[in-house]
Each structure stands twice: as C-alpha cells, then as structure tokens.
Amino acid sequence: MKLTADLIASSPSYINAIKDRELDLSSNNIAVIENLGATRDLNDSLNLCHNNIRVLGNFPTLDRLQCLYLADNRIAAIERDLAQFLPRLRTLVLTNNDIGDLVDLEPLKEFGELEILSLVNNPVMSKKDARLWCVWRLASLRVLDFERVKQGERDEAKRLFEAKDGALTDLAKSILDVKSSAPSVANTFEPGEGLDLGSGAVAKEMTAEEIQKEQSISELKAKIRDEMAQVEAMEEYI
Template sequence: MKLTADLISNSPTYINAIKDRELNLSDNNIAVIENLGATRDLNDSLNLCHNCIRILGNFPTLARLKCLYLADNRIAAVERDLSQFLPNLHTLVLSNNDVGDLVDLEPLRLFDSLEILSLVNNPVVSKTNARLWCIWRLSSSLRVLDFERVTLAERQEAKRLFETKDGAYTDLANSILSVKSSAPAPTANTFEPGEGLDLAASSKEKTAEELQKEQSIAELKAKIRDEMAKVEAMEEFI
C-alpha cells in the first residue's frame, strides 16, 4: 500500500503508554516511507511496525519525533543523511528486519540523541563482536542496546578492540569499515511539514488482530521503559 496523505489522516493518533503523542501506521503493507510531511511534525512517536519497508529513509524534517518503531519490516539499509531529518530521535526499534552488515549501521552514528536501539533478530547481530562494535561506533549517547544496558566495561572492551592507544583504528575496525554499504543515496522528500494539508482527527474500529499487535507494541515499549528505569537507577547509585 502507498503511504499517502489520506492514509496518514485516517490513521489513529493517541497518547501512548509513555505519554507521547503517537501516530499508528502499523500493519498497512507500506513498502516506501513517503509523504510524512502531512503529519505536520505533530507526533513524538511514529509506529510503522508490521509493514514491508526496505529502506529507512525519505523522511521530511521531523524535529519533534523522538521514538520510531519499525519492528517486523524488511529494512536492510539506512539512508546516509537520516539524522539531518530526525535530529532529536531518542529511540529506534528495528527488531525483526534484514540489516546484514555492520557498515550498514554507519548513518546511526550521526544521531546526537539516540539512547535506545534494538537490532534484535537482524542478521547483523550474528556478526562477530556486533554488540561491541555498535557500542564503540554508533552514537556516543547510546545507553540501551537490544534491551540491555550498555556498561562501562563494554565501552572499555569495545575501545580496546577497535581503537589503538594513539586513537587510530585497529585492523579489525578497518576490515569492518571496508565492507561496501548498501545504504542508498539521499532522496528527495515528498512533503515538508506545514504545506497546507488539513488533517482531521480520526478513529476507526479496531479488529482483534489490530488490538493484539497494539498489545505487542505496548509490551515492547514497557520493556524499553523498564530498561531506562534500570539505567537511571544505576546512574543515581553511581
């Protein structure tokens, strides 16, 4: 299904369990991210789970967006300049996708505020030292990876593996970076927020299947919330 302004305006928007304003575009067989300027950047969270998206990209500037849920898609690549359009992204859930190589995650290192990342059930997590690479190479703000708190010991081990004493990359790091990325070139965005589209608040009757999938997402968010609480408690103790 094409992600149109009509689909966006007819999809439910609500305050979710973590008190964010969320737009739910899950389970629509969406293949390409487009036309999200029609949201007018009014949402803290965007739920695109259970679709057929292959490339994470083609966003307009959404400065308000903090949480992006993309579990159960077919994402294999991340647009190189994604961070320019989602400058305040805090949580990115890519569970059950097709990211295959560590180098395909390179665009994520440009996010200044990314604290929570899930790559569960992607081929990339089976790569040797995948977790340590993500801790070393991706956003320095990363605090929870695959629903496990990033520890100081892991940061130290990651630095030992991938960085020499004088700050240069090790041979292992260079070998990972030498793999050709499948990330696409930047693409033009279809809309920017505020282009004059009137979005009416809408609601639709939920089927049992939709309710079950919403419950699955709610459990995922609860898990994220619990992990963040553990991190905050640990920081207070320290």
C-alpha cells in the same frame, strides 16, 4: 498500501503511556516511507511496526520526533543522512528486520542523542563482536537490544576497534571496508508543505491479528520503558 496524506490523517494519534504524542501507522502494509510532511511535525513518537518497509529513509525534517518504532518490517538499508532529518531521535526500534552488515549501521553514528536501539533478530547481530561494535560506534547508546550498556563493554570495544593513537585498528578497518548497501533517498516534503489535510478520518475495525500485533507493540514499549527506568535509577545511584 501507499503512505498518503489521507492515511496519515485517518490514523490514530494519541498520548501514549510515556506522555508522548504518538501517531500509529502500524499494520498498513506500507512499503515506502513518504509524505510524512503531512504529520506537520506534531508527534514525539511514530509507530510504523508491522509493515513492509525496506529502506529506512525519505523523512522530511521532523524536529520533534524522538521515538521511532519499526519492528517487523523488511528494512535492510538506512539512508546515509537520516540523522539530518531526525535530529532529536532518542529511541529506534528495528526488531525483526533484515539489516545484514555492521557497515550498514554507519548512518546511526550521526545521531548525537540516540540512547535506545533494538536490533534484535537482524542478521547483523549474529556477526562477531556486533554488540561491541555498536557500543563503540554509537557513543550515545545507553540501552542496546534491551540490555544496559556497561562501562566494561565500552572499554573492551575501544580496545578492539581503536588504537592507542586514536587510529582505527585493523579489525575496525576490515568492518568499514565492506561496501554499504544503504542508498541515498531523496526527501520530498517539509512539514505541512503543499498538503491538504481536510479529509475526514475513516474509522476501521481491528481484526484479531491486528489486535495481537497491537499487544506485541505495547509489550515492546513497556520493555523499553522498564530498561530506561533501570538505567536512570542506576545513574542516580552512581
């Protein structure tokens, strides 16, 4: 299915459990991210789980968006300048996708506020020292794969990938020397640009499979909330 302005207008939008305005575009067999200018940048969270997306990119500028849920897609590449269009992104869930190499995560280092990242069940996390690489390369992370990032991990990652003079170690260079598969995707919309949102919403009944998927998404969000609460409690104690 194409991600059209009509689909966006007819999809549920609500205040979720953490008091964010969320747009639910899950379980629509969407293959390509497009036309999100039709959201008019009105959402804190965007749910694109259980689709068929292969490239994380082609977003308009969404200054408000903070949480992006993309579990259970086929994402193998991330647009190089994605952070430019999602400047406030704090949570990115890529559970059950197809990211294969550490170098393919390089676009994420440009997200200065990214605190929660899930790469569970991506081939990349089977690479040697994958977690430590993410901890070192993505300096703002506080929770990775639903586990709090510890100071000991930060110290070990720095030792592995950064020389005393601040230069990259040979190990870091070898990781970055792998050719990235992430393409550059043209962004075609600004919020609300040239779009007629007058179409009425069309209600649809949920199948049993869709209900099960919705429950799994809710459990995923609850896990993120719990991990974040633990991190904040630990910081207050320290």
